[in-house]
Amino acid sequence: MTQKPDEITGQWRIALVRKLAQGGMGAVYEGILAGADGFEKRVAVKTLLDRFTRDARFMELFVAEAKLVSDLVHENIVQIYQLGRREDGGYYIVMELVEGLPLRAFLDRHIQQRRRIPGPLAVHIASRIARGLAYAHSFHDRAGRRLNIVHRDVCPANILLTTEGLAKLTDFGIANALAMPKFGERWLAGKIRYMAPEQAARQAVDFRADQYALGATLFELLSQTPVRPDDSDPRREDFTAIAVPWDRLPEGTDDGVIETLRRALDPDPARRYPDTNEMARALEYCIYRDGYGPTIQTVEAYLRRYFPDLYLRSPAGAGTDAPLAETIMDER
Numbered sequence: 001m002t003q004k005p006d007e008i009t010g011q012w013r014i015a016l017v018r019k020l021a022q023g024g025m026g027a028v029y030e031g032i033l034a035g036a037d038g039f040e041k042r043v044a045v046k047t048l049l050d051r052f053t054r055d056a057r058f059m060e061l062f063v064a065e066a067k068l069v070s071d072l073v074h075e076n077i078v079q080i081y082q083l084g085r086r087e088d089g090g091y092y093i094v095m096e097l098v099e100g101l102p103l104r105a106f107l108d109r110h111i112q113q114r115r116r117i118p119g120p121l122a123v124h125i126a127s128r129i130a131r132g133l134a135y136a137h138s139f140h141d142r143a144g145r146r147l148n149i150v151h152r153d154v155c156p157a158n159i160l161l162t163t164e165g166l167a168k169l170t171d172f173g174i175a176n177a178l179a180m181p182k183f184g185e186r187w188l189a190g191k192i193r194y195m196a197p198e199q200a201a202r203q204a205v206d207f208r209a210d211q212y213a214l215g216a217t218l219f220e221l222l223s224q225t226p227v228r229p230d231d232s233d234p235r236r237e238d239f240t241a242i243a244v245p246w247d248r249l250p251e252g253t254d255d256g257v258i259e260t261l262r263r264a265l266d267p268d269p270a271r272r273y274p275d276t277n278e279m280a281r282a283l284e285y286c287i288y289r290d291g292y293g294p295t296i297q298t299v300e301a302y303l304r305r306y307f308p309d310l311y312l313r314s315p316a317g318a319g320t321d322a323p324l325a326e327t328i329m330d331e332r
Contacts, residue, residue, distance in 0.1 A: 014045060025049060044097040053090045069172040076132030078170035099163045104156035111224050120287045122221035123257055124294040128167040129159055129214055130280035137207040137276050150205055154213035155194045163310050165299030193226045197267045200234035208269040211279055215264030223248040240267035256286040
């Protein structure tokens with residue numbers, strides 16, 4: 001007879017130190033997870049808005065999706081550590097804390113300074129996210145079943161650049177839950193600027209919708225122009241008919257990069273890549289075909305030169321980041 005393993009019980013707490021971001025679904029905080037004998041670990045804590053936690057249908061899917069992606073462990077994906085429930089009934093997610101900045105902020109500063117992001121650097125960042133997506137798209141559970149995970153909200157706001165130069169994709173699972181058909185039209189998930197036409201039309205989507213969104217992200221990194229106007233409305237427009245402004249790509253953009261973008265941004269998902277690993281290889285070939293190209297060290301050096309403020313972080317709790325009067329407890 002196999003002996004049942006003992007259950008480990010105990011207590012841990014998370015002190016929320018400062019708010020890192022506020023979004024349409026909730027807020028993300030830096031937290032300090034405290035364990036036994038003075039053990040501490042800095043983490044990110046995402047809390048959900050009350051209107052989501054009060055929706056039983058949404059929470060059912062949200063919890064299922066959090067469980068679905070909990071085993072994703074890849075250097076280009078922000079890892080989920082824990083899904084918890086607070087005393088007031090609200091849910092929260094404990095995640096890997098990333099020191100760095102969102103790709104959205106990285107892009108915006110270049111636009112403000114009227115400076116182009118070096119093409120090979122932009123392609124390198126996109127290729128790393130493609131590798132993370134390829135890993136998730138092909139992920140199998142412990143029984144060997146392919147989970148068919150789709151992010152559904154790949155965009156600069158959900159890509160983080162670490163101070164070490166790594167690109168990481170965050171918010172897996174949240175868009176998945178929001179996009180379920182049972183939520184109807186009001187729950188269309190994702191950013192319109194980066195959304196694949198079939199997703200905007202509320203049709204069934206697969207991994208190729210993420211390829212489109214990554215292609216739209218790379219196009220914007222290179223051109224500083226979105227693939228479609230900000231005021232595009234899927235309720236009034238056919239997204240398959242909106243022309244990508246190819247003329248906004250910088251002169252001299254690598255032909256291979258343009259070909260990869262044309263394939264990823266094809267309105268017909270059947271003409272995109274049959275496997276996201278293939279898209280990642282195509283991007284890598286564009287920057288490494290001569291035997292050398294940008295690396296994470298290249299990205300780090302670039303950040304140190306143009307974003308030196310990232311490396312001058314004040315100690316947690318200093319100044320306006322004084323500790324919040326809030327603590328999450330979990331007893332088992």
